[in-house]
Amino acid sequence: MKAMARCHELEPLLAERASGALAPAEEARVAVHLVGCAPCRAEAAAYAEALSIAMPRLAPVTDAELSSLAAAALAAIRPSERPARFLRWWLGAGLAATAAAAVALAPMVLRDRPSPGSVSSLRWEAPDPDALWRAAGPPIEDVDDEGDAGAPLFAAYDGAELS
Amino acid sequence: MEAAPIHVATSDDYAERRTVRRSRSPESPDNAYDAALLRAFLGGDETAFTALVHRHGGLVLGIVRRYARDSDQARDLAQRVFLRALQATRRSVARGDVHVRAWLARIAVNLAKNAVRDSARRTQAALAHEREGSSSKAAEVLDAEAGLLLAERERQVSAAVLRLPRRQRQVLALRVDGGLSFREIAQALEIAEGNARVQYHHAMRRLQDALAAAEEES
Numbered sequence: 530m531k532a533m534a535r536c537h538e539l540e541p542l543l544a545e546r547a548s549g550a551l552a553p554a555e556e557a558r559v560a561v562h563l564v565g566c567a568p569c570r571a572e573a574a575a576y577a578e579a580l581s582i583a584m585p586r587l588a589p590v591t592d593a594e595l596s597s598l599a600a601a602a603l604a605a606i607r608p609s610e611r612p613a614r615f616l617r618w619w620l621g622a623g624l625a626a627t628a629a630a631a632v633a634l635a636p637m638v639l640r641d642r643p644s645p646g647s648v649s650s651l652r653w654e655a656p657d658p659d660a661l662w663r664a665a666g667p668p669i670e671d672v673d674d675e676g677d678a679g680a681p682l683f684a685a686y687d688g689a690e691l692s
Numbered sequence: 693m694e695a696a697p698i699h700v701a702t703s704d705d706y707a708e709r710r711t712v713r714r715s716r717s718p719e720s721p722d723n724a725y726d727a728a729l730l731r732a733f734l735g736g737d738e739t740a741f742t743a744l745v746h747r748h749g750g751l752v753l754g755i756v757r758r759y760a761r762d763s764d765q766a767r768d769l770a771q772r773v774f775l776r777a778l779q780a781t782r783r784s785v786a787r788g789d790v791h792v793r794a795w796l797a798r799i800a801v802n803l804a805k806n807a808v809r810d811s812a813r814r815t816q817a818a819l820a821h822e823r824e825g826s827s828s829k830a831a832e833v834l835d836a837e838a839g840l841l842l843a844e845r846e847r848q849v850s851a852a853v854l855r856l857p858r859r860q861r862q863v864l865a866l867r868v869d870g871g872l873s874f875r876e877i878a879q880a881l882e883i884a885e886g887n888a889r890v891q892y893h894h895a896m897r898r899l900q901d902a903l904a905a906a907e908e909e910s
Contacts, residue, residue: 541893547896548867575904579902580896582846587754587869596742597767598745598770598771599749601767603738
């Protein structure tokens with residue numbers, strides 16, 4: 530009964546042992562157990578065989594393969610993303626974005642604001658649609674496509690021959 | 693900064709993987725060294741990138757070439773892994789939050805999965821000549837009929853890997869091909885270490901069942 534309990538306890542370690550995942554202390558503990566336990570030996574062998582068939586070990590990666598990989602990866606990095614240029618691009622883009630944000634936010638920041646004391650007295654009022662319409666100015670006139678009938682770009686669609 | 697020892701996990705010796713596993717942890721100076729290499733690369737030093745590839749290329753190639761058609765495709769996949777990791781890490785370098793190895797592992801296992809999906813085929817046969825010993829068990833069997841049965845068993849068990857649930861396959865690939873510890877696997881996949889172990893055990897059990905089923909059929 531005690532041996533069975535030990536087997537149950539060690540079963541997870543047998544699976545990990547198949548891929549060499551055990552720490553030395555665990556490895557030694559399992560090895561001692563396997564000497565006297567045929568079922569666990571069979572279980573360990575089955576795990577090892579299944580793993581060796583399903584995922585056979587491949588040849589070690591060579592230095593030549595790593596050098597080839599490094600060269601290929603560096604070559605694949607676009608010129609705009611090469612290190613120094615990349616940093617300069619980000620620096621420039623960051624400055625441009627900051628400047629754009631400053632221009633966009635300036636009217637909001639610089640406009641007249643009510644004094645702190647008067648803020649509490651402000652109330653939201655529903656806008657007057659007619660006033661908004663007048664404030665928007667005259668409507669944009671539709672483009673008269675008929676007036677451009679002679680434009681070469683559209684003439685092709687009318688069956689006319691391009692010059 | 694003095695170069696730290698290169699810890700490249702290879703697939704030639706599981707015992708060696710244990711050594712690699714114990715030498716690495718989230719608090720490891722390896723992360724700081726990787727961060728230094730990244731900063732150097734972003735500062736214009738391309739040799740720093742080469743050093744990063746030499747430090748972690750074994751991990752990446754080990755994972756992706758299992759699913760690659762040939763060595764050229766494996767290199768292309770590995771190259772994409774490094775480029776994507778570079779994109780991901782650039783934002784983190786300034787924060788000092790750099791886990792290059794974990795990112796590489798996660799990207800590699802995902803790209804490898806996509807490679808399988810896109811090509812809809814697993815081409816271990818193409819890499820068979822690169823396997824250890826350059827000979828499969830089936831090829832060693834002189835009897836043709838027994839060889840065919842053995843080859844069919846290998847095919848069935850190998851196919852069982854692709855039928856594994858995504859998380860189980862990821863954990864198995866990172867453990868077997870990447871040589872990562874369960875702690876590193878947990879970090880790479882952003883799951884608990886106990887969960888990584890459970891996924892691994894489920895995967896191993898399924899492979900064992902597949903082997904048993906294949907033997908019954910033969």
